[in-house]
Amino acid sequence: MTARLKSAALLRGIVLGLFAFAIFGPIANMLLWTVAEVWYYPHKLPIEWGFSFWERVFRPQGNARVSLINSVIIALLTVAASLLVAVPAGFALGRGRLPWRSLFLLLFLLPQAFPSLAVHMNIARIFYGFGLNGTYTGVVLVHTIQGLVFSVWISTAAFAAVDYELEEAARNLGASPFHVFRTITFPLALPGILASAIFVFLISLDEFTGTYFVGVPDITTLPLLLFTASMEGNYQIASITALVLLVPSVAFMLAVEKFLKADVLARIGA
Amino acid sequence: MPAKSNMTGIALMMPALIALCVLFIYPLGYSMLWAFRDEERDAWTLANFVKALEFYSTDVLFTVLIVSVSTLLIGVCSIVIAGYLTLGENRAAVNLLRWLYRWPLFIPFVVAGQLMRTFLAKNGMMNNILVSGGIIEPLQAVSFLDWRGIVITFVWKQTPFVTLLLAGAMAVLDRSTFEAARNLGAGRVRVLIQIVVPQVSTTLMVGLILSYVLMMSVLSVPLMINAQSPTMMTVDMAWRINSYGDYEVANALGFISVAMTAVVAWFYLRQGIRQDGRPE
Numbered sequence: 001m002t003a004r005l006k007s008a009a010l011l012r013g014i015v016l017g018l019f020a021f022a023i024f025g026p027i028a029n030m031l032l033w034t035v036a037e038v039w040y041y042p043h044k045l046p047i048e049w050g051f052s053f054w055e056r057v058f059r060p061q062g063n064a065r066v067s068l069i070n071s072v073i074i075a076l077l078t079v080a081a082s083l084l085v086a087v088p089a090g091f092a093l094g095r096g097r098l099p100w101r102s103l104f105l106l107l108f109l110l111p112q113a114f115p116s117l118a119v120h121m122n123i124a125r126i127f128y129g130f131g132l133n134g135t136y137t138g139v140v141l142v143h144t145i146q147g148l149v150f151s152v153w154i155s156t157a158a159f160a161a162v163d164y165e166l167e168e169a170a171r172n173l174g175a176s177p178f179h180v181f182r183t184i185t186f187p188l189a190l191p192g193i194l195a196s197a198i199f200v201f202l203i204s205l206d207e208f209t210g211t212y213f214v215g216v217p218d219i220t221t222l223p224l225l226l227f228t229a230s231m232e233g234n235y236q237i238a239s240i241t242a243l244v245l246l247v248p249s250v251a252f253m254l255a256v257e258k259f260l261k262a263d264v265l266a267r268i269g270a
Numbered sequence: 271m272p273a274k275s276n277m278t279g280i281a282l283m284m285p286a287l288i289a290l291c292v293l294f295i296y297p298l299g300y301s302m303l304w305a306f307r308d309e310e311r312d313a314w315t316l317a318n319f320v321k322a323l324e325f326y327s328t329d330v331l332f333t334v335l336i337v338s339v340s341t342l343l344i345g346v347c348s349i350v351i352a353g354y355l356t357l358g359e360n361r362a363a364v365n366l367l368r369w370l371y372r373w374p375l376f377i378p379f380v381v382a383g384q385l386m387r388t389f390l391a392k393n394g395m396m397n398n399i400l401v402s403g404g405i406i407e408p409l410q411a412v413s414f415l416d417w418r419g420i421v422i423t424f425v426w427k428q429t430p431f432v433t434l435l436l437a438g439a440m441a442v443l444d445r446s447t448f449e450a451a452r453n454l455g456a457g458r459v460r461v462l463i464q465i466v467v468p469q470v471s472t473t474l475m476v477g478l479i480l481s482y483v484l485m486m487s488v489l490s491v492p493l494m495i496n497a498q499s500p501t502m503m504t505v506d507m508a509w510r511i512n513s514y515g516d517y518e519v520a521n522a523l524g525f526i527s528v529a530m531t532a533v534v535a536w537f538y539l540r541q542g543i544r545q546d547g548r549p550e
Binding site for chain 2: 099117
Protein backbone atom coordinates (compact mmCIF):
# COMPACT_ATOMS: atom_id res chain seq x y z
CA MET A 1 0.00 0.00 0.00
CA THR A 2 2.71 2.50 0.93
CA ALA A 3 4.61 1.54 -2.21
CA ARG A 4 1.50 2.31 -4.26
CA LEU A 5 1.05 5.65 -2.51
CA LYS A 6 4.69 6.47 -3.11
CA SER A 7 4.49 5.69 -6.81
CA ALA A 8 1.27 7.73 -7.07
CA ALA A 9 3.06 10.66 -5.42
CA LEU A 10 6.00 10.23 -7.78
CA LEU A 11 3.73 10.16 -10.81
CA ARG A 12 1.87 13.24 -9.58
CA GLY A 13 5.19 15.03 -9.09
CA ILE A 14 6.40 14.14 -12.58
CA VAL A 15 3.16 15.24 -14.26
CA LEU A 16 3.08 18.54 -12.35
CA GLY A 17 6.76 19.09 -13.14
CA LEU A 18 6.17 18.57 -16.86
CA PHE A 19 3.17 20.89 -16.69
CA ALA A 20 5.21 23.57 -14.96
CA PHE A 21 7.86 23.20 -17.66
CA ALA A 22 5.22 23.58 -20.38
CA ILE A 23 3.95 26.78 -18.76
CA PHE A 24 7.24 28.37 -17.70
CA GLY A 25 9.63 26.96 -20.31
CA PRO A 26 8.62 29.43 -23.04
CA ILE A 27 8.71 32.31 -20.55
CA ALA A 28 12.14 31.26 -19.29
CA ASN A 29 13.45 31.01 -22.84
CA MET A 30 12.26 34.57 -23.49
CA LEU A 31 13.93 35.78 -20.27
CA LEU A 32 17.23 34.23 -21.40
CA TRP A 33 16.97 36.11 -24.70
CA THR A 34 16.50 39.43 -22.92
CA VAL A 35 19.98 39.12 -21.37
CA ALA A 36 21.74 37.37 -24.26
CA GLU A 37 24.31 39.40 -26.14
CA VAL A 38 25.38 36.63 -28.50
CA TRP A 39 23.57 33.32 -28.92
CA TYR A 40 23.50 30.99 -31.91
CA TYR A 41 22.99 27.34 -32.78
CA PRO A 42 24.12 24.84 -31.47
CA HIS A 43 24.91 26.60 -28.16
CA LYS A 44 22.40 25.72 -25.47
CA LEU A 45 22.92 28.93 -23.53
CA PRO A 46 23.90 32.45 -24.58
CA ILE A 47 27.61 32.82 -25.31
CA GLU A 48 27.79 36.35 -23.98
CA TRP A 49 25.46 37.87 -21.42
CA GLY A 50 24.63 41.51 -20.80
CA PHE A 51 22.16 44.34 -20.81
CA SER A 52 23.29 46.31 -23.86
CA PHE A 53 20.01 45.63 -25.69
CA TRP A 54 18.07 47.05 -22.74
CA GLU A 55 19.94 50.27 -23.19
CA ARG A 56 19.10 50.22 -26.91
CA VAL A 57 15.41 49.63 -26.20
CA PHE A 58 14.99 52.24 -23.50
CA ARG A 59 17.26 55.04 -24.72
CA PRO A 60 15.38 58.32 -25.08
CA GLN A 61 15.24 58.54 -28.90
CA GLY A 62 14.71 54.83 -29.50
CA ASN A 63 11.76 53.29 -31.34
CA ALA A 64 10.76 51.42 -28.23
CA ARG A 65 10.39 54.56 -26.18
CA VAL A 66 8.08 56.04 -28.84
CA SER A 67 6.08 52.80 -29.08
CA LEU A 68 5.75 52.56 -25.31
CA ILE A 69 4.46 56.12 -25.06
CA ASN A 70 2.10 55.55 -28.00
CA SER A 71 0.80 52.36 -26.41
CA VAL A 72 0.10 54.03 -23.07
CA ILE A 73 -1.54 57.12 -24.61
CA ILE A 74 -3.75 54.95 -26.84
CA ALA A 75 -4.67 52.63 -23.97
CA LEU A 76 -5.64 55.56 -21.71
CA LEU A 77 -7.72 57.18 -24.47
CA THR A 78 -9.36 53.82 -25.19
CA VAL A 79 -10.29 53.45 -21.51
CA ALA A 80 -11.80 56.96 -21.55
CA ALA A 81 -13.77 56.26 -24.74
CA SER A 82 -14.96 52.87 -23.44
CA LEU A 83 -16.13 54.26 -20.11
CA LEU A 84 -17.95 57.07 -21.88
CA VAL A 85 -20.10 54.63 -23.85
CA ALA A 86 -20.12 51.63 -21.48
CA VAL A 87 -21.07 53.25 -18.15
CA PRO A 88 -24.41 54.66 -19.39
CA ALA A 89 -25.11 51.41 -21.27
CA GLY A 90 -24.13 49.32 -18.24
CA PHE A 91 -26.36 51.43 -16.01
CA ALA A 92 -29.32 51.00 -18.37
CA LEU A 93 -28.75 47.25 -18.73
CA GLY A 94 -27.89 46.59 -15.10
CA ARG A 95 -30.44 48.76 -13.29
CA GLY A 96 -33.44 49.27 -15.51
CA ARG A 97 -35.81 46.59 -16.69
CA LEU A 98 -35.22 47.12 -20.36
CA PRO A 99 -37.20 45.19 -22.92
CA TRP A 100 -35.00 42.74 -24.87
CA ARG A 101 -32.27 43.15 -22.29
CA SER A 102 -30.53 39.86 -23.09
CA LEU A 103 -30.74 40.63 -26.81
CA PHE A 104 -28.86 43.89 -26.25
CA LEU A 105 -26.26 42.09 -24.14
CA LEU A 106 -25.77 39.52 -26.91
CA LEU A 107 -25.45 42.32 -29.47
CA PHE A 108 -22.32 43.56 -27.72
CA LEU A 109 -20.86 40.06 -27.91
CA LEU A 110 -20.99 40.15 -31.73
CA PRO A 111 -17.45 41.53 -32.22
CA GLN A 112 -16.20 38.43 -30.39
CA ALA A 113 -18.39 36.09 -32.43
CA PHE A 114 -16.96 36.92 -35.84
CA PRO A 115 -13.35 36.57 -36.99
CA SER A 116 -12.14 40.13 -36.49
CA LEU A 117 -9.61 40.26 -39.31
CA ALA A 118 -12.29 40.64 -41.99
CA VAL A 119 -13.68 43.57 -40.04
CA HIS A 120 -10.34 45.21 -39.32
CA MET A 121 -9.13 45.31 -42.87
CA ASN A 122 -12.37 46.95 -44.00
CA ILE A 123 -12.35 49.43 -41.11
CA ALA A 124 -8.92 50.43 -42.37
CA ARG A 125 -10.35 50.95 -45.84
CA ILE A 126 -13.31 52.96 -44.54
CA PHE A 127 -11.07 55.00 -42.23
CA TYR A 128 -8.79 55.77 -45.15
CA GLY A 129 -11.60 57.78 -46.69
CA PHE A 130 -11.85 59.86 -43.52
CA GLY A 131 -8.11 60.30 -43.09
CA LEU A 132 -8.22 58.31 -39.86
CA ASN A 133 -5.50 55.80 -40.77
CA GLY A 134 -2.28 56.38 -38.92
CA THR A 135 -3.99 58.62 -36.34
CA TYR A 136 -4.55 58.13 -32.62
CA THR A 137 -8.29 58.59 -33.14
CA GLY A 138 -8.44 55.74 -35.65
CA VAL A 139 -6.50 53.31 -33.47
CA VAL A 140 -8.45 54.27 -30.32
CA LEU A 141 -11.77 53.67 -32.13
CA VAL A 142 -10.66 50.19 -33.23
CA HIS A 143 -9.46 49.31 -29.73
CA THR A 144 -12.69 50.60 -28.17
CA ILE A 145 -14.73 48.17 -30.26
CA GLN A 146 -12.42 45.29 -29.30
CA GLY A 147 -12.99 46.07 -25.62
CA LEU A 148 -16.69 46.93 -25.90
CA VAL A 149 -18.11 43.57 -24.84
CA PHE A 150 -15.94 43.53 -21.72
CA SER A 151 -16.59 47.13 -20.72
CA VAL A 152 -20.35 46.85 -21.26
CA TRP A 153 -20.76 43.41 -19.69
CA ILE A 154 -18.63 44.13 -16.65
CA SER A 155 -20.26 47.54 -16.00
CA THR A 156 -23.67 45.92 -16.41
CA ALA A 157 -22.74 43.27 -13.85
CA ALA A 158 -21.32 45.93 -11.53
CA PHE A 159 -24.55 47.99 -11.62
CA ALA A 160 -26.68 44.85 -11.29
CA ALA A 161 -24.79 43.91 -8.10
CA VAL A 162 -25.74 47.18 -6.34
CA ASP A 163 -28.43 46.54 -3.74
CA TYR A 164 -31.79 47.99 -4.84
CA GLU A 165 -32.90 48.64 -1.28
CA LEU A 166 -30.15 51.20 -0.65
CA GLU A 167 -31.39 53.24 -3.59
CA GLU A 168 -34.98 52.85 -2.47
CA ALA A 169 -34.09 54.06 1.00
CA ALA A 170 -32.35 57.16 -0.38
CA ARG A 171 -35.30 57.89 -2.67
CA ASN A 172 -37.68 57.57 0.27
CA LEU A 173 -35.62 60.10 2.19
CA GLY A 174 -36.20 62.52 -0.65
CA ALA A 175 -33.01 62.30 -2.74
CA SER A 176 -33.34 63.09 -6.45
CA PRO A 177 -32.60 60.26 -8.94
CA PHE A 178 -29.36 61.90 -10.03
CA HIS A 179 -28.30 62.44 -6.41
CA VAL A 180 -28.96 58.74 -5.71
CA PHE A 181 -26.86 57.78 -8.73
CA ARG A 182 -24.01 60.09 -7.76
CA THR A 183 -23.85 59.23 -4.06
CA ILE A 184 -24.99 55.60 -3.92
CA THR A 185 -25.25 53.66 -7.18
CA PHE A 186 -22.08 54.90 -8.86
CA PRO A 187 -19.75 54.62 -5.82
CA LEU A 188 -20.97 51.08 -5.14
CA ALA A 189 -20.51 50.04 -8.77
CA LEU A 190 -17.12 51.76 -9.00
CA PRO A 191 -14.89 48.75 -8.19
CA GLY A 192 -16.51 46.76 -11.01
CA ILE A 193 -16.20 49.71 -13.39
CA LEU A 194 -12.53 50.07 -12.47
CA ALA A 195 -12.06 46.37 -13.20
CA SER A 196 -13.57 46.89 -16.65
CA ALA A 197 -11.27 49.89 -17.14
CA ILE A 198 -8.21 47.79 -16.32
CA PHE A 199 -9.45 45.06 -18.64
CA VAL A 200 -9.91 47.52 -21.49
CA PHE A 201 -6.50 49.07 -20.81
CA LEU A 202 -4.92 45.63 -21.14
CA ILE A 203 -6.86 44.77 -24.31
CA SER A 204 -5.74 48.01 -25.90
CA LEU A 205 -2.14 47.56 -24.77
CA ASP A 206 -2.05 44.08 -26.34
CA GLU A 207 -4.08 44.71 -29.48
CA PHE A 208 -2.24 43.73 -32.66
CA THR A 209 -4.42 43.15 -35.73
CA GLY A 210 -6.42 46.38 -35.66
CA THR A 211 -3.31 48.49 -35.11
CA TYR A 212 -1.54 46.56 -37.86
CA PHE A 213 -4.14 47.67 -40.40
CA VAL A 214 -5.27 51.05 -39.06
CA GLY A 215 -2.12 52.36 -37.38
CA VAL A 216 0.13 52.22 -40.43
CA PRO A 217 2.25 54.05 -41.32
CA ASP A 218 2.57 56.50 -38.44
CA ILE A 219 1.51 54.73 -35.26
CA THR A 220 3.67 51.97 -33.83
CA THR A 221 2.62 50.37 -30.57
CA LEU A 222 4.57 47.85 -28.48
CA PRO A 223 2.94 44.76 -30.08
CA LEU A 224 3.85 46.08 -33.54
CA LEU A 225 7.40 46.85 -32.42
CA LEU A 226 7.70 43.34 -30.99
CA PHE A 227 6.38 41.85 -34.22
CA THR A 228 8.73 43.85 -36.45
CA ALA A 229 11.76 43.09 -34.30
CA SER A 230 10.90 39.40 -34.25
CA MET A 231 10.42 39.21 -38.01
CA GLU A 232 13.77 40.96 -38.51
CA GLY A 233 15.33 38.24 -36.38
CA ASN A 234 16.21 40.67 -33.61
CA TYR A 235 15.22 38.33 -30.79
CA GLN A 236 16.73 40.44 -28.00
CA ILE A 237 14.63 43.51 -28.80
CA ALA A 238 11.58 41.30 -29.41
CA SER A 239 12.05 39.49 -26.10
CA ILE A 240 12.54 42.67 -24.08
CA THR A 241 9.37 44.14 -25.63
CA ALA A 242 7.58 40.86 -24.92
CA LEU A 243 8.66 41.11 -21.28
CA VAL A 244 7.35 44.69 -21.06
CA LEU A 245 3.97 43.45 -22.33
CA LEU A 246 4.07 40.31 -20.19
CA VAL A 247 4.39 42.10 -16.85
CA PRO A 248 0.97 43.87 -16.84
CA SER A 249 -0.74 40.75 -18.27
CA VAL A 250 0.64 38.50 -15.54
CA ALA A 251 0.02 41.10 -12.82
CA PHE A 252 -3.61 41.37 -13.88
CA MET A 253 -3.94 37.56 -14.01
CA LEU A 254 -2.65 37.31 -10.43
CA ALA A 255 -4.86 40.15 -9.19
CA VAL A 256 -8.03 39.64 -11.24
CA GLU A 257 -10.00 38.17 -8.36
CA LYS A 258 -9.27 41.19 -6.18
CA PHE A 259 -10.76 43.51 -8.78
CA LEU A 260 -13.66 41.34 -9.81
CA LYS A 261 -15.48 40.28 -6.68
CA ALA A 262 -17.56 37.11 -6.82
CA ASP A 263 -20.89 39.01 -6.66
CA VAL A 264 -19.98 40.93 -9.83
CA LEU A 265 -18.29 37.97 -11.51
CA ALA A 266 -21.39 35.79 -11.12
CA ARG A 267 -23.52 38.40 -12.92
CA ILE A 268 -21.33 38.83 -16.00
CA GLY A 269 -23.36 38.10 -19.10
CA ALA A 270 -26.45 37.30 -17.04
CA MET B 271 -41.67 50.17 -15.58
CA PRO B 272 -43.27 53.20 -17.23
CA ALA B 273 -42.53 53.88 -20.88
CA LYS B 274 -40.54 56.96 -19.98
CA SER B 275 -37.79 55.00 -18.23
CA ASN B 276 -37.60 52.57 -21.16
CA MET B 277 -36.86 55.52 -23.36
CA THR B 278 -34.20 56.73 -20.91
CA GLY B 279 -32.66 53.27 -20.92
CA ILE B 280 -32.50 53.11 -24.69
CA ALA B 281 -31.09 56.65 -24.78
CA LEU B 282 -28.35 55.66 -22.32
CA MET B 283 -27.42 52.72 -24.51
CA MET B 284 -27.38 54.78 -27.70
CA PRO B 285 -23.68 55.78 -27.66
CA ALA B 286 -22.60 52.16 -27.25
CA LEU B 287 -25.06 50.93 -29.89
CA ILE B 288 -23.99 53.60 -32.38
CA ALA B 289 -20.33 52.72 -31.81
CA LEU B 290 -21.15 49.05 -32.37
CA CYS B 291 -23.05 49.76 -35.60
CA VAL B 292 -20.54 52.19 -37.11
CA LEU B 293 -17.36 50.38 -36.09
CA PHE B 294 -18.43 46.76 -36.31
CA ILE B 295 -21.71 45.96 -38.05
CA TYR B 296 -21.13 48.38 -40.94
CA PRO B 297 -17.57 47.15 -41.74
CA LEU B 298 -18.66 43.53 -41.34
CA GLY B 299 -21.58 43.99 -43.73
CA TYR B 300 -19.30 45.89 -46.07
CA SER B 301 -16.78 43.03 -46.09
CA MET B 302 -19.47 40.40 -46.65
CA LEU B 303 -21.00 42.33 -49.59
CA TRP B 304 -17.73 43.40 -51.14
CA ALA B 305 -16.63 39.78 -51.31
CA PHE B 306 -19.13 39.52 -54.17
CA ARG B 307 -18.09 42.72 -55.90
CA ASP B 308 -16.09 43.28 -59.05
CA GLU B 309 -14.93 46.82 -58.47
CA GLU B 310 -13.49 47.45 -61.92
CA ARG B 311 -16.64 46.42 -63.79
CA ASP B 312 -18.84 47.66 -60.93
CA ALA B 313 -20.85 44.42 -60.92
CA TRP B 314 -21.70 41.50 -58.64
CA THR B 315 -19.66 38.37 -59.18
CA LEU B 316 -18.41 35.08 -57.75
CA ALA B 317 -15.03 35.52 -59.42
CA ASN B 318 -13.39 36.61 -56.14
CA PHE B 319 -14.25 33.26 -54.57
CA VAL B 320 -13.03 31.35 -57.61
CA LYS B 321 -9.72 33.21 -57.45
CA ALA B 322 -9.47 32.86 -53.67
CA LEU B 323 -9.99 29.11 -53.81
CA GLU B 324 -7.74 28.70 -56.83
CA PHE B 325 -4.85 30.40 -55.00
CA TYR B 326 -5.54 29.51 -51.42
CA SER B 327 -7.63 26.33 -51.14
CA THR B 328 -4.71 24.55 -49.42
CA ASP B 329 -4.52 27.34 -46.87
CA VAL B 330 -8.28 27.21 -46.27
CA LEU B 331 -7.97 23.49 -45.53
CA PHE B 332 -4.86 24.08 -43.43
CA THR B 333 -6.71 26.72 -41.40
CA VAL B 334 -9.67 24.40 -40.76
CA LEU B 335 -7.33 21.62 -39.66
CA ILE B 336 -5.19 23.77 -37.37
CA VAL B 337 -8.11 25.51 -35.72
CA SER B 338 -10.07 22.26 -35.31
CA VAL B 339 -7.12 20.31 -33.88
CA SER B 340 -6.30 23.20 -31.53
CA THR B 341 -9.92 23.49 -30.37
CA LEU B 342 -10.05 19.75 -29.70
CA LEU B 343 -6.79 19.78 -27.74
CA ILE B 344 -7.87 22.85 -25.76
CA GLY B 345 -11.06 21.01 -24.88
CA VAL B 346 -9.22 17.89 -23.71
CA CYS B 347 -6.57 19.80 -21.75
CA SER B 348 -9.08 22.07 -20.03
CA ILE B 349 -11.33 19.14 -19.07
CA VAL B 350 -8.35 17.31 -17.57
CA ILE B 351 -7.09 20.35 -15.63
CA ALA B 352 -10.50 21.59 -14.47
CA GLY B 353 -11.45 17.98 -13.64
CA TYR B 354 -8.40 17.53 -11.45
CA LEU B 355 -9.07 20.87 -9.76
CA THR B 356 -12.59 19.69 -8.93
CA LEU B 357 -12.02 16.01 -8.10
CA GLY B 358 -8.36 15.97 -7.01
CA GLU B 359 -7.85 14.66 -3.51
CA ASN B 360 -4.34 15.92 -2.83
CA ARG B 361 -4.80 19.50 -1.58
CA ALA B 362 -1.21 20.55 -2.25
CA ALA B 363 -1.28 19.28 -5.84
CA VAL B 364 -4.65 20.93 -6.50
CA ASN B 365 -3.46 24.27 -5.13
CA LEU B 366 -0.23 24.09 -7.11
CA LEU B 367 -2.11 23.29 -10.30
CA ARG B 368 -4.59 26.11 -9.66
CA TRP B 369 -1.66 28.52 -9.34
CA LEU B 370 0.16 27.13 -12.38
CA TYR B 371 -2.41 26.78 -15.12
CA ARG B 372 -3.48 30.44 -15.31
CA TRP B 373 -0.21 32.09 -16.26
CA PRO B 374 -0.87 32.40 -20.01
CA LEU B 375 -4.44 33.68 -19.42
CA PHE B 376 -3.92 37.32 -20.40
CA ILE B 377 -0.67 36.98 -22.32
CA PRO B 378 -1.34 38.47 -25.77
CA PHE B 379 -1.03 36.28 -28.88
CA VAL B 380 1.84 38.34 -30.25
CA VAL B 381 3.84 37.73 -27.05
CA ALA B 382 2.91 34.04 -27.02
CA GLY B 383 4.12 33.91 -30.63
CA GLN B 384 7.48 35.37 -29.67
CA LEU B 385 7.85 33.04 -26.65
CA MET B 386 7.19 30.00 -28.82
CA ARG B 387 9.38 31.28 -31.64
CA THR B 388 12.34 30.99 -29.30
CA PHE B 389 11.16 28.01 -27.23
CA LEU B 390 10.30 25.71 -30.16
CA ALA B 391 13.22 26.66 -32.41
CA LYS B 392 15.90 24.15 -33.30
CA ASN B 393 18.15 25.42 -30.52
CA GLY B 394 15.23 26.39 -28.33
CA MET B 395 14.83 25.32 -24.75
CA MET B 396 12.52 22.44 -25.58
CA ASN B 397 15.01 20.66 -27.82
CA ASN B 398 17.86 21.46 -25.41
CA ILE B 399 16.04 19.80 -22.54
CA LEU B 400 15.09 16.80 -24.65
CA VAL B 401 18.70 16.38 -25.78
CA SER B 402 20.13 16.92 -22.28
CA GLY B 403 17.65 14.43 -20.88
CA GLY B 404 18.85 11.87 -23.41
CA ILE B 405 15.37 11.57 -24.87
CA ILE B 406 16.51 12.51 -28.37
CA GLU B 407 19.92 12.66 -30.09
CA PRO B 408 21.24 16.14 -30.99
CA LEU B 409 20.90 15.30 -34.68
CA GLN B 410 17.24 14.46 -34.22
CA ALA B 411 16.47 17.95 -32.94
CA VAL B 412 14.07 19.62 -35.37
CA SER B 413 12.37 22.96 -35.34
CA PHE B 414 8.71 22.85 -34.39
CA LEU B 415 8.06 26.15 -36.12
CA ASP B 416 5.46 24.85 -38.56
CA TRP B 417 1.82 23.79 -38.14
CA ARG B 418 2.74 22.08 -34.86
CA GLY B 419 4.13 25.36 -33.53
CA ILE B 420 0.86 27.16 -34.33
CA VAL B 421 -1.17 24.44 -32.61
CA ILE B 422 1.11 24.42 -29.55
CA THR B 423 0.92 28.23 -29.26
CA PHE B 424 -2.87 28.24 -29.57
CA VAL B 425 -3.30 25.46 -27.00
CA TRP B 426 -0.82 27.08 -24.60
CA LYS B 427 -2.55 30.45 -24.85
CA GLN B 428 -6.24 29.42 -24.88
CA THR B 429 -6.38 26.43 -22.49
CA PRO B 430 -6.29 28.63 -19.34
CA PHE B 431 -9.28 30.64 -20.57
CA VAL B 432 -11.48 27.58 -21.15
CA THR B 433 -10.18 25.94 -17.96
CA LEU B 434 -11.08 29.03 -15.94
CA LEU B 435 -14.65 28.94 -17.27
CA LEU B 436 -14.93 25.17 -16.77
CA ALA B 437 -13.45 25.12 -13.28
CA GLY B 438 -15.87 27.90 -12.32
CA ALA B 439 -18.83 25.93 -13.66
CA MET B 440 -17.66 22.70 -12.00
CA ALA B 441 -17.18 24.42 -8.64
CA VAL B 442 -20.89 25.21 -8.31
CA LEU B 443 -22.07 21.66 -9.13
CA ASP B 444 -23.57 19.54 -6.40
CA ARG B 445 -20.61 17.59 -5.01
CA SER B 446 -22.75 14.96 -3.31
CA THR B 447 -23.45 13.27 -6.66
CA PHE B 448 -19.71 12.79 -7.35
CA GLU B 449 -19.15 11.51 -3.85
CA ALA B 450 -22.03 9.09 -4.15
CA ALA B 451 -20.60 7.76 -7.41
CA ARG B 452 -17.14 7.51 -5.86
CA ASN B 453 -18.55 5.59 -2.90
CA LEU B 454 -20.23 3.18 -5.30
CA GLY B 455 -16.77 2.45 -6.69
CA ALA B 456 -16.61 4.67 -9.80
CA GLY B 457 -13.09 5.85 -10.65
CA ARG B 458 -12.35 9.56 -10.84
CA VAL B 459 -11.96 9.46 -14.62
CA ARG B 460 -15.38 7.86 -14.96
CA VAL B 461 -16.97 10.39 -12.61
CA LEU B 462 -15.39 13.19 -14.63
CA ILE B 463 -16.52 11.92 -18.01
CA GLN B 464 -19.95 10.56 -17.10
CA ILE B 465 -21.12 12.91 -14.35
CA VAL B 466 -19.16 16.16 -14.29
CA VAL B 467 -18.52 17.00 -17.97
CA PRO B 468 -22.14 16.49 -19.15
CA GLN B 469 -23.30 19.03 -16.57
CA VAL B 470 -20.86 21.72 -17.76
CA SER B 471 -21.13 21.01 -21.49
CA THR B 472 -22.73 24.40 -22.25
CA THR B 473 -19.87 26.27 -20.60
CA LEU B 474 -17.37 24.05 -22.42
CA MET B 475 -19.00 24.75 -25.79
CA VAL B 476 -19.14 28.51 -25.19
CA GLY B 477 -15.46 28.58 -24.21
CA LEU B 478 -14.44 26.45 -27.18
CA ILE B 479 -16.48 28.46 -29.70
CA LEU B 480 -15.03 31.76 -28.45
CA SER B 481 -11.54 30.25 -28.71
CA TYR B 482 -12.27 28.89 -32.19
CA VAL B 483 -13.38 32.31 -33.45
CA LEU B 484 -10.41 34.00 -31.81
CA MET B 485 -7.90 31.57 -33.35
CA MET B 486 -9.56 31.98 -36.73
CA SER B 487 -8.69 35.68 -36.72
CA VAL B 488 -5.21 35.70 -35.21
CA LEU B 489 -2.69 37.14 -37.63
CA SER B 490 0.43 37.48 -35.50
CA VAL B 491 0.91 33.83 -34.51
CA PRO B 492 0.88 32.28 -38.01
CA LEU B 493 3.07 35.12 -39.31
CA MET B 494 5.60 34.62 -36.55
CA ILE B 495 5.59 30.82 -36.27
CA ASN B 496 4.98 29.68 -39.82
CA ALA B 497 4.87 32.20 -42.64
CA GLN B 498 5.87 29.71 -45.34
CA SER B 499 3.27 27.89 -47.40
CA PRO B 500 0.88 26.37 -46.47
CA THR B 501 -0.17 28.90 -43.90
CA MET B 502 -3.34 30.28 -42.35
CA MET B 503 -5.91 32.35 -44.22
CA THR B 504 -5.29 35.42 -42.08
CA VAL B 505 -1.77 35.63 -43.53
CA ASP B 506 -3.18 35.44 -47.06
CA MET B 507 -5.72 38.18 -46.34
CA ALA B 508 -3.03 40.51 -45.00
CA TRP B 509 -0.83 39.64 -48.00
CA ARG B 510 -3.56 40.39 -50.58
CA ILE B 511 -4.14 43.78 -49.01
CA ASN B 512 -0.59 44.87 -48.24
CA SER B 513 0.98 43.66 -51.46
CA TYR B 514 -1.76 44.07 -54.05
CA GLY B 515 -4.38 46.29 -52.42
CA ASP B 516 -6.69 43.45 -53.47
CA TYR B 517 -9.68 43.81 -51.15
CA GLU B 518 -11.84 41.61 -53.37
CA VAL B 519 -9.98 38.35 -52.81
CA ALA B 520 -9.20 39.32 -49.20
CA ASN B 521 -12.89 39.85 -48.53
CA ALA B 522 -13.76 36.57 -50.22
CA LEU B 523 -11.34 34.84 -47.82
CA GLY B 524 -12.87 36.85 -44.97
CA PHE B 525 -16.30 35.63 -46.02
CA ILE B 526 -15.06 32.03 -45.97
CA SER B 527 -13.65 32.46 -42.45
CA VAL B 528 -16.93 33.98 -41.23
CA ALA B 529 -18.81 31.10 -42.88
CA MET B 530 -16.61 28.57 -41.06
CA THR B 531 -17.47 30.26 -37.79
CA ALA B 532 -21.15 30.32 -38.69
CA VAL B 533 -21.11 26.54 -39.29
CA VAL B 534 -19.78 25.96 -35.78
CA ALA B 535 -22.26 28.40 -34.25
CA TRP B 536 -25.10 26.68 -36.12
CA PHE B 537 -24.13 23.25 -34.79
CA TYR B 538 -23.98 24.70 -31.32
CA LEU B 539 -27.40 26.33 -31.55
CA ARG B 540 -28.96 23.18 -33.03
CA GLN B 541 -27.45 21.12 -30.22
CA GLY B 542 -28.84 23.59 -27.67
CA ILE B 543 -32.35 23.40 -29.12
CA ARG B 544 -32.21 19.60 -29.11
CA GLN B 545 -31.15 19.49 -25.49
CA ASP B 546 -33.93 21.86 -24.47
CA GLY B 547 -36.49 19.84 -26.37
CA ARG B 548 -35.52 16.58 -24.66
CA PRO B 549 -38.00 15.60 -21.96
CA GLU B 550 -36.08 15.34 -18.71
